Amino acid sequence: MLQAIRDHAQGWIAWVIVGLIILTFALFGIDQYARGDKVVVVAEVNGEDITANQFLTLYNRQQQRLQQQFGDLYDQVVKDEELRDQVLDALIESEEIRQWAKNNGMVISDQQLAAAIHEADVFKEGGKFSQKIYEEVLLRNGLNVARFEHEQRQFLSENQYRNISQSSAFATNAEVQQLALLQGQERNVNYLRVDQRPFLKTVTITDEAVAQAYQKDIAQYVEPEKVSVDYIELSQAKLAEKVPVTDAIIEGYYAENKAQFTLPEKRQAKHILISLESDSAEAKAAAEKTIAEIQAKLAAGEAFEELAKTYSQDPGSASTGGDLGTFEQGMMVPEFDEAVFSMKEGEVSQPVKTEFGYHLIKLVKIVPKQAQPLEKVKAEVTKQYQSQEAERQYFELLEKLNTIVYEQSDSLEPAATATGLEVHTSELFSRQGGSGEVLSNHKVINAAFSDDVLKSRLNSASIDLGNHHSVVVRVNKYQDARQKALEEVSASIKEELTRKAAIAESAKLGEALLAKVLAGESPESLMKDGIEWNTVGWIARNAQNLLPQMVSEAFKTPKPVDGKASWTKFALTTGDTILLQVSDIKTQPLTAEQQAPLKNAFAELFANSELEARLADLKAHSEVVKKEVYKTVK
Template identity: 85%
Template sequence: MLQAIRDHAQGWIAWVIVGLIILTFALFGIDQYARGDKVVVVAEVNGEDINANQFLTLYNRQQQRLQQQFGDLYDQVVKDEDLRDQVLDALIESEQIRQWAADNGMVISDQQLATAIHSADVFQQDGKFSQKIYEDVLLRNGLNVARFEYEQRQFLSESQYRNLTQGSSFATASEVEQLALLQGQERNVNYLRVDQRPFLKTVSISDEEISESYQKDLAEYVEPEKVSIDYIELSQAKLADKIAVTDEIIEAYYAENKGQFTLPEKRQAKHILITLESDTSEGIAAAEKTVAEVQAKLAAGESFEDLAKTYSKDPGSAETGGDLGTFEQGMMVPEFDEAVFTMQEGQVSEPVKTEFGYHLIKLVKIVAKKAQPLADVKEEVTKQYQMQEAERQYFDLLEQLNTIVYEQSDSLEPAAEATGLEVKTTEMFSREGGSGELLTNSKVLNTAFSDDVLKSKLNSASIEISANNSVVIRVNNYQKSRQKGLEEVSASIKEELTRQAAIAESEKLGSELLAKINAGEAPESLMKDGVEWNTVGWIARNAQNLLPQMVAEAFKTPKPVEGKSSWTQFQLATGDTILLQVTDVKSEALTAEQKAPLKGAFAELFANAELESRLVDLKANSDIVKKEVYKTVK
């Protein structure tokens, strides 16, 4: 065919081919060039798209924030699918609010946006907004001005929406009073406990019951797929233990790094702290007057230590004459630190203002920095030298390890021989993991069950399980998931059925005892093996002498009527049955000081409930489509 095309290149066939190429570009190519890459949509809200760029921007920010927060625990704490769900839900909610704001004419003015940005501390220098710092901060964080200001405008719009809702909520005086009465309520309680454990010896479970339970819950008795892995571990710490040292090496290392084994300068100081009663002009004036009074007495020759005992408001040092002991530079608040480390021995400072108040500081002693003798720090020097040498070895061996396990991907033995490391084998474990640091590491678990390692039977690349501690792995053995036989699980089924039957017997006996109590029998007369009567007395809502569940049940029980006790029956998480008696109820009046936070708490509760209701309503009246691509897009 190609030869035929060449033969007729100057004829009508050539023109047909050229025409088809032009038509293809006209229909597809030019449009593609005009639009660029196709936009990936992860969700639609009332016909408006949320694209992958928006999703990944927020997803990456959240991921980085959580990685900083949890460090090495990130993979164990954060599930990627949950994070993706949360990010998409946040973007959908944001888009709903944006649409509501647009429909209702709610806008953020340029002045509001400028005020918010100019007031942010991160963009200020010497208390004023700096355009240069503003641009530098955005550049360091990979943002351009236009994008940042768009996002800020959206953030302010969402905040304004929330504030409109929450700002209209309030708590009335009668609501606060009612809450105060409930908060101050106390109840007089006693209880009868029916232990379920004695019934464990009396109940009987048949083979038929065990079989029926097994057949009903077959899915509960499936053993998941499992693997065991071969692995090579490379650890800087273990390499360090094998680094040979001599006295000459340690002496040379100590001489080269003497500064690391030098004790820093320390200073001993005393101070007199005069606090501000209030951060007002009157409070400041009063504090300055006291400072001046102390300075005058010092000038007159009175003892600094005696004045500290009289005037200082620092409870930790006043009784010892203001003595703060010795400390290194950087251990105190900056203003205090700067003053101490610019003073001479015996000198008393001018007043130094910090967040705690005004300080008069006396420098007692300067302890000069001092190099520690090698004999005193030899163990530390040795360890530091070994770790330094081991770090070099670690990265050389890690590179070598990765190269060999990739080039000879069907075995770990060549890599072990080349690096002098050992191939070890684990126990069988499921996707949920096994015992020990290695088999609880999510990176190792995910890699062990990945397609490359499990299905293709390849070596893995190195996996960092902690700082300068890595492994490479390959699957040694694989066991498919399987249905466990009845004989394997009958013992555990019988144990669980016995426990359930014992709990049921405890509940049944509890009901019988409650019927006797209601018929007039005294609860204390019903005690026997496994049944005990407990007199408690008055409890408040924060009572610590009862289980939280029991306290909650006590305050849910109806109030006694006409002097007749109220009773309630419930089960503890342990399976024991409780018959709880409320004999009386009283309310202790709260003081005005105790009521004050209740008003704010009540108003906040109403505000959050109303906001949540509005957001639910927005969602109910929105046409939301989530695309499956958000679960995998990168």
């Protein structure tokens, strides 16, 4: 079979199919032969090249996957430089593993490879591997099977390396027991909170301190470069609002598209479901026996609805006599749907097998399709007509817009005049973007700061914002980065210094209060404005009545010794100081059932740590050279 595979197909996209065979790691571990006369190298690993072809293959695949995942948000969520770094790091790691496997004689046999391919559901027919389907799938995807086999072998080799590293990890009973004791531990806690806000009114920040802070962090007070752009916005939705309509137009459109405004046929059905506990012959025989018993009672004249209440194992409909209500064709699973829409009113079906079990179906009523009168759907007809006309206008105007902004690239006015659209001027905005849908779009920001638009002062090409919404831009005004004067930022600096000083005073007071409680003073006696004592009681590690930070600190606090409470001091993210008391500790023993997932979690933790350590060692002993070209290669 492997030789036949070698003889018939081609392509890297086979990783899509590999993903169905193994797991999501199919995105990595790729080794692509360079094609063409000129080989561009993006990295070297111990003298072995990683080519631009390899890089771009994985980069494009990852990019497509992320575009499908994030849709129109892709440009805002995914940073290209970070994606390129991740792709190159994955290829480097893959190459390091490949070299280790080669040096240590680890190979994937033909039998292992064949077994992996045979197990792929995408190549099966009737539950068995089909050479014909295999070849058809690869051919349909333009795949080179010899290359597919090569890459699959390498993937299996890398997966084997990871399994070797992870499969040796295990957790001992003593470790699990220790973790169980820690997991089941509870602590009796209370705390004293020192509010930092009262100090905001008492601390004093001098002008000299503000000036010193400004000079110390002067680089933080630089206003970034900004641009203002002229832009023409083209939107199908806005065009639709201006499409003129008359009663004659709407009547004509309705007549031509009447089928779109016709309610489809619906059917009301009832059913009796007998579930299958398994696919075993015994389970099927038992279900069929019950179905036969129900059919006999139906034949004897018993009511379908009463039998449904007695026998049906559908919890959603049994109590209502099996009633499923009315539904359109295509709403049910195929086998059920086909049966219902081939029956006559009042008819009871033969047993219909679906993924849920066996059904007896009674067709109660047929609601024929019905054309809705224009008066009832006029608003919908109007909206659809305007949208259709606007879509046609949109693409006509977009083509004209692209042509003119390219041919007359020094101004947007000719394009605006020719298309009847307006030129808008934006506010100044930085590379972080501005306000509104247009100026916050990552594509628009990139275009505005591109060399062609910013430096050469050319019109941009049309920028697709999604949903038939485009924009073209050109720079109207450019403002270079500038150092903000002290006067512009003194207020914000003073506010920040005041806050820091208040937090410091809170911490200072907290230190003094801690000394007092450790000396034996009652925490309650220390309460006054801005200082409050809170009694909490017993908490577990998953406690919801305290902030997560406080729960974490509570379980870091040393155990009480000789009945004397332990204390810890820390600052909340709000700036308040907390003096937390742990007065007692107890452990709720975990059952064997509760401990089982702990053992699995411990083993998984050790396995991942082992793998990370091995990969880190590979990296430490590899000589890796990254070429700058990977940042820009396309």
